[in-house]
Amino acid sequence: MNFVLNILEKISNIVYPIKCIECNKVSEKYLCKKCKAKLGIKIKTEIRNYQNKNFASHIFLFKYSDWIREKLIKYKFRDETYLYRFFTEIILEANTQSKFLEKYDYIVPIPISRARKKERGYNQSELIANELARKIDSISVVNIISKKINNKVQSTLKQKEREENVKNVYEINRKEAGNLENNTDKNFLLIDDIFTTGSTSNECAKVLKKFGIKNVDIFTIAKD
Template sequence: MMDKLLDIIFPPKCPFCKRILETSVPICRDCFSSLPFTDENTCSICGRPIGEFSHSVCALCRSNKINFKHSFVPLIYKENARDTLLALKSGNHPYYAKAFAYLIADKILSSEEFVPFDYITYVPQSRKSRFNRGYNQSELIAKELSRILNVECIETLYRTNDGKKQATLNAAQRRENVKKCYFPLDKKFSGTVLLTDDVYTTGSTANHCSMLLKGMGFDRVYLAIAEITDD
């Protein structure tokens, strides 16, 4: 009831172009056909766009031990896709998570790599960041995905306030830094889990968290990421 009332007072808008949405789909038709999608010629592991004549696996995935099976990532981190993701991360637009979850679910359901997942989880944030932002955007995306795919969303990992902000570090420093930030909760699982995050740059965070999830007993980890950098 409250939701319906709010929809009349503040009609939902497409987060990418800000036009009022005419259906319950959280993104408009124009943006759905014009956003910078990761389509063909992508790395078969992380989903990053690679050149037409390159290997099927990108240089980063070839040179590192990868702990996840496959990453479902619909968008390239650029143009209005990047601006909208940054707006979600700013702490003022939690509802934008719906559109990203919708695009990830579309990617998953149309992929040959799709398998039934037993659980969905998310990259955690520190208490400090939670306090500043008011929400964890990866958790919001995971909860929307959980609703769309009808798979239970669970808490598996936590993040301490130690370590530095990943964005300030190079690839080697990021790999070291994540070891100081992310830890598993004292729980045991099995089966297949889908790990959600907002953006994949070098992949250090998602890859380290995948390793921790395997340590908790999961047999296979898949990634659901809103956007990936293309350089």
């Protein structure tokens, strides 16, 4: 982050102090030390490698249960948009330990349909991706995948149905991808909130591969 932005952020934190998402007290972090200890929250970078998918590795921080599940539901469905700052905070904390973000040049948010974006007002993965790129200079966010079909919500479906449901619903956004044609050998990281069967990630990675991108991984906050 550049110097001026850094100063502006410091000023903004004085005017609008950070408050802990659990106890609501003014804190240095979005999850204060006390609450983190009380809840027993451990942030750990986990990596699973895959041979038979369009992405090589899946990186995640939590099992999708209890506490993190509640936060993700609030973030996605209850309009608690501000939580993107908290999610970014924990991703950066994981990165301080494991440096997993260092190898990536580009982050690609998994898109939501235009209709859903209109209804929710934001793409939850894009907000986090932008905040990460703001904090890490070597990473850029590229919105090079679009959702062309408004399919059924994946969480309502079984595994086989999920695979079918996402088939051919994504495409390369040619306008955004134009200047990336010469950078297809760089490392790309898809980002989403939850990984369940991996169907969505696999389908988005397929679109990137078809465009010529060689190295694609997926990051999600939680794994179901």
